[in-house]
Amino acid sequence: MVTIQRNDLQTLFDALERRGYRIISPTVRDEAIILDTVHSADDLPKGRGEEQSAARYRLNRREDDALFGYAVGPHAWKQFLYPPVQTLLQARREGTSRSSGEPGFALLNPEGADEEPAMAFVGVRPCDLAAIRRLDAVFLQGPFQEPGYARRRSRALVVVAQCTAPSGTCFCASMNTGPSAPDGFDIALTEVLSTGPTVYLAESGSERGAEILRDVTCRPSTSEEISAAARAIESAAGRMGRHVDLDGLSETLRRSIEHVRWQQTAQRCLSCANCTMVCPTCFCSTVEDTTDLTATIAERRRRWDSCFTLDYSYIHGGSVRPSGMSRYRQWIMHKMSTWVDQYGTYGCTGCGRCITWCPVGIDITQEVAAVQHPSIESVTPPRENVHG
Ligand code: SF4
Numbered sequence: 001m002v003t004i005q006r007n008d009l010q011t012l013f014d015a016l017e018r019r020g021y022r023i024i025s026p027t028v029r030d031e032a033i034i035l036d037t038v039h040s041a042d043d044l045p046k047g048r049g050e051e052q053s054a055a056r057y058r059l060n061r062r063e064d065d066a067l068f069g070y071a072v073g074p075h076a077w078k079q080f081l082y083p084p085v086q087t088l089l090q091a092r093r094e095g096t097s098r099s100s101g102e103p104g105f106a107l108l109n110p111e112g113a114d115e116e117p118a119m120a121f122v123g124v125r126p127c128d129l130a131a132i133r134r135l136d137a138v139f140l141q142g143p144f145q146e147p148g149y150a151r152r153r154s155r156a157l158v159v160v161a162q163c164t165a166p167s168g169t170c171f172c173a174s175m176n177t178g179p180s181a182p183d184g185f186d187i188a189l190t191e192v193l194s195t196g197p198t199v200y201l202a203e204s205g206s207e208r209g210a211e212i213l214r215d216v217t218c219r220p221s222t223s224e225e226i227s228a229a230a231r232a233i234e235s236a237a238g239r240m241g242r243h244v245d246l247d248g249l250s251e252t253l254r255r256s257i258e259h260v261r262w263q264q265t266a267q268r269c270l271s272c273a274n275c276t277m278v279c280p281t282c283f284c285s286t287v288e289d290t291t292d293l294t295a296t297i298a299e300r301r302r303r304w305d306s307c308f309t310l311d312y313s314y315i316h317g318g319s320v321r322p323s324g325m326s327r328y329r330q331w332i333m334h335k336m337s338t339w340v341d342q343y344g345t346y347g348c349t350g351c352g353r354c355i356t357w358c359p360v361g362i363d364i365t366q367e368v369a370a371v372q373h374p375s376i377e378s379v380t381p382p383r384e385n386v387h388g
């Protein structure tokens, strides 16, 4: 374990840029903490925290200079590994087919041919690292690999920021995906604010990470710093605004297909798909073909879709999930039950985004609790407005 002084954190960014990485990290835009390309430690959300609760997100100012003093914003890392819109192939009308005499075409820019720099994800929360690993199982570990995801993921470097600032909608501790990540990263940082000037405890989790850390200005961590980091993470685990009881959850949901709660929730749900767009593990997509106005260029594009749209489950003549109830139930059942059958883990990592960004404040933790404990009329209101 080594310690990087706040003023030396830039040497980590410099080391990454020297190696050609496109650095992506949390940064402030439009009064939210989003993920974007940065060049400097000063681009991080210095001294910013947040308030999150059901259907509510507000940035605020902290009383310190923390760079990782918030949980997660509306963006998830999946957008960089699995872009929202991706051209799979492009064809241009060109010449004449020798066999048929019809207009011919040339294939351009098939997916996979694009040159893109390797990405370094800096400030990945443990719940979000767990989400990336969920996507790895989907895109890399089945009988077929998603080639674009595989290419980007194999080159991506992950710098975790262990979580010391959970929000009111977080529940990763109960999903066993945080607030600290034991492995799966290249470098892990823990921000320590309590031992004097802000420092970052750093450890490597891969050869790549170790090689980069050798290039960063740092010193061995003191035992006081290591204890303070452990205390900060332990405190975070106890300050999460929400909780899910995993005991028998997958089986309980499977037995509750006809539960009255689905219908009740569907009366509030707008089928807007926000929850699936912000969710770091949702990966549904559709494919569409387009042509330009002159009918010269045709494209096949893949774009994110959602189990909340009617078209997504349209099969020869109609949708197999025509009601809002069936679509909402499908979403939760996949996250909390059938994902376990498919991949051996839950599809939810407890990041809380779907609760914060649902416009009507539907809360996945309350929904599963209502199904698990039908005798409870109204589920205990969660703690709100936990500050980062
Ligand atoms: S279901 Fe909600 S809490 Fe769970 S990972 Fe997705 S967005 Fe986060």
Ligand code: SF4
Pocket (backbone or CB within 6 Å): 268, 269, 270, 271, 272, 273, 274, 275, 276, 308, 357, 358, 359, 360, 361, 362
């Ligand atoms: S649960 Fe909320 S965010 Fe999701 S589709 Fe329904 S209204 Fe939209």
